[in-house]
Each structure stands twice: as C-alpha cells, then as structure tokens.
Amino acid sequence: MTVVPDLSLSAAEFTHNEFEYIPDPFSFYAKMRAQSPAYLSERIFGGAWLFFGYADCLNLMKDERLSNARADVPLRFLPPEQRSRFSDMISVYERWLAFHDGQEHTRNRRQANRSYKPFTDAALEPRIQGLVDGLLDSVDPGGFDLMSEFSFPLPAMVIADVLGVPVEAHAELNRWTDDIAHLFGSTQVSVEHLERTRRSTAELTEFLASDECRRHSERQSGLLHQLRVMEVHGHRFSEEDVVAQAALLLFAGVASIRYLIGNSVYAMESRPLAERQLLLRPDTVGPAVEELLRFCTPVQFVGRVAADDITVPTQSGQDVLIRAGQPMLLYVASANRDATCFERPDELWLTRPEPNRHLTFGAGRHLCFGDPLVRQSTRIALASLYRRFPRLRVTSPDLNWNNNLGFHGLTSLLVDPQGTAAGR
Numbered sequence: 001m002t003v004v005p006d007l008s009l010s011a012a013e014f015t016h017n018e019f020e021y022i023p024d025p026f027s028f029y030a031k032m033r034a035q036s037p038a039y040l041s042e043r044i045f046g047g048a049w050l051f052f053g054y055a056d057c058l059n060l061m062k063d064e065r066l067s068n069a070r071a072d073v074p075l076r077f078l079p080p081e082q083r084s085r086f087s088d089m090i091s092v093y094e095r096w097l098a099f100h101d102g103q104e105h106t107r108n109r110r111q112a113n114r115s116y117k118p119f120t121d122a123a124l125e126p127r128i129q130g131l132v133d134g135l136l137d138s139v140d141p142g143g144f145d146l147m148s149e150f151s152f153p154l155p156a157m158v159i160a161d162v163l164g165v166p167v168e169a170h171a172e173l174n175r176w177t178d179d180i181a182h183l184f185g186s187t188q189v190s191v192e193h194l195e196r197t198r199r200s201t202a203e204l205t206e207f208l209a210s211d212e213c214r215r216h217s218e219r220q221s222g223l224l225h226q227l228r229v230m231e232v233h234g235h236r237f238s239e240e241d242v243v244a245q246a247a248l249l250l251f252a253g254v255a256s257i258r259y260l261i262g263n264s265v266y267a268m269e270s271r272p273l274a275e276r277q278l279l280l281r282p283d284t285v286g287p288a289v290e291e292l293l294r295f296c297t298p299v300q301f302v303g304r305v306a307a308d309d310i311t312v313p314t315q316s317g318q319d320v321l322i323r324a325g326q327p328m329l330l331y332v333a334s335a336n337r338d339a340t341c342f343e344r345p346d347e348l349w350l351t352r353p354e355p356n357r358h359l360t361f362g363a364g365r366h367l368c369f370g371d372p373l374v375r376q377s378t379r380i381a382l383a384s385l386y387r388r389f390p391r392l393r394v395t396s397p398d399l400n401w402n403n404n405l406g407f408h409g410l411t412s413l414l415v416d417p418q419g420t421a422a423g424r
C-alpha cells in the first residue's frame, strides 16, 4: 500500500486544528516530503518552520543550537499584553524538565532517571497486567467502546499507580491532562480553552501536592515520593518542581498511550486475524510493537525554538535560515513514513526487519523518558485484548478523531469482541 499524496491539501492552510488534515495526515505529509520538506508556515505561531523528512527531523532533534524552552509557544497567537494572564499556568510548564536545555536539563533528567530506577519492567509487569485484566473483566462481551472503557482509563491508572497516587482518580487525570494536551497538540486554541487549561493545571497540581497524594505515594514508595526524596550530587527537586515533573509525566503519558492503543487496534483491523498471534508470542511481540509504534504514533511532532539566528542544511540540499525565537515543528510521524529510511513505509509490517529506526520517541538528549513504560503497557494491553477476544472486530460506523493533530487518535472506537457482528 502506498499513500498517494493529496495534492488538494494546501501547505499554507495547514494547521493542527483544521479538520480536513486530521483523519489522514499521511497523504499531506507525503506531499510535503515530495515538494517542500522544509516549509515556513505563516499561519502557525505567526511564522514557524515545519520539517517533514527523516534526516531533517533526526538531525534537528539532536542539534544543541536549538532550544526546548518553548513552554509559552502556544500563547504566541495572543497579543503580548494578554499573555501575562496565564503566567501562573506557564510557570508550571517552565519547570518541566522537557522544556530545559543544557546542564539544567542534564541535572533534572538525571534526578528523574534515578527516581525511576525502582520501576523496572519486572516490578511493573504484574501491576499493569492487573489493571488491564480489571478493565477487560468489566467490558460488555456483547460490544463496547474500546476508547472509553479501556484505552482512556488504562494509561491514567498505570501512571497514577507508578506515581503512587490513587488510581481511582483516573477520570479527573484524563480530563486535566487532556486540556493540557490540547494546548500543546494544537497550533491555535481559543481563549476559553486557555482559561480551562489554566484551571485544569491548577487542579492537577493541587491534587499532586495534596496530603492525600503525598501520604499515598510515601506508603507505596511511588515515583512522586521518590522524586521528593531523591538527592543526586547534593541536589533535590523543590516541592514545586516535584509536582511539576509529576504533572509532566501524567500529561506526556496519559495523552499518548491511550491513542496509541486505539490507533493500533484500528490499524490491526485491516490485517489478517492470524497476525494477532505475533503480539502473543514472546519471540515476535517486540518487533511487532515497534512497528505499531512507527505506524500508529499519536505524537505527530516534536517542537523546538531557535535560540539564535541559525542556518541549517536540509536533506533536500537547501540551507534554511531560522530566526532567533522562531518555532520549529519536526513531524516525526511523517519521518516514520519516509521511504529514504523505511522499505514499504506505508504498510503496517509487523515482522519488519530490525532495527526499526522510527522516531516515535524522539532522539538525542530529550528522548522520551517513558519509552519502556509505553512499550510494556502497549504489549500487555494488546496481547491481553487479543488473547481474550481473538476475533474482535471494529464496528464503529464512523471514526471520531481527536480535535488536534498533535495528539492523533480516536476518541471512540466501538468493537464487537466476539467478531460476530458485521465489520465496518
């Protein structure tokens, strides 16, 4: 299968919130890789560079001249005098290690890595399996919505469990982190959405800072507690930093894993039933999950800003001048479909020869912190689903996509677990 570029989709009109680009961004990406792999969009953030090719995305993610101090980029559409209304919310995001550069990033990432050490695959396996089984035990075997009954609650429960905060809060955690994800996954949001995100950010941080969460996490030796007590080379996170990093982990993990599970089940629908066995066998599940990560990634892009004026050579041979402060959007989901790196790039090929060099988790110093947890949760979720319901079929008459392209995924997906109803 080859994705045919949809030439009617215009680069000048492209944003993350135009519906015509959301259901199938891949034909737009194919056009951009062929015609304008580096493109200056006047519509996005008042002038942002968009990159669609594999080599450009990889090189730019590793380019230390670029900065990740981009917490305030989503506010760029507001007149400067209105931005200060949201400074309390932005000050939480500015503490996130994801938005730090250089030595500050190294120190904070090391601190977080050490805090995460006890959460090995072996320690988490039975806990994640228990949460997956609990959710699958309660679905209606006659038919259910995979997203609302399974894919949405699961990641919030898994990350709450790792943090050591009450998993029963999963619905609120989804709501709060969804508002934050919409802010960072969009290229323009309404002022009303900003107000809502500000409230959600405050409620999330109040929850994480509460005595209830503190005590709960301490009892369970959860990650929230570890972040609080961990000292590396004489440095500890302040209380505000602890809460902000925990909020980052929830936002980054909840908004992404849920769509990855949904996108994977939807993509598997077009494959022969027998291929589900690849997800059930220890010798094939690893490469199969890697391929689902490449093909189905919900995270479409990684952002950067130029710290100074810089010139970057691009894979098309063109040199591009980036102005200081200008945002850059590196479309990793497009890079994952680049034929210069992947054979049969538009095919979900579960036995794709390794190594699968997808950019789903980024590259360089900001490589995803949660990648082992994503691989493990996705493996357990899909294997458990197909072991229990080997003939499961998608029955949704229409697909409902999330309303921003940054986090690409379905908001509902009706399934017939026995596979007896007529498929789509």
Ligand code: HEM
Pocket (backbone or CB within 6 Å): 061, 068, 097, 098, 099, 109, 159, 248, 249, 250, 252, 253, 254, 256, 257, 260, 297, 298, 299, 301, 302, 303, 332, 359, 360, 361, 362, 363, 365, 366, 367, 368, 369, 370, 371, 373, 374
């Ligand atoms: C499908 C799931 C996920 C995908 C596709 C994904 C993707 C990514 C990508 C592309 C980056 C690099 C961003 C950059 O270069 O600026 C990143 C960073 C990060 N991710 Fe994930 N992520 C996922 C799940 C998670 C989970 C479950 C967690 C935590 C529990 C997490 C925590 C983080 C953190 C903290 C960073 C920032 C790392 C740093 O700047 O050093 N992510 N993720």
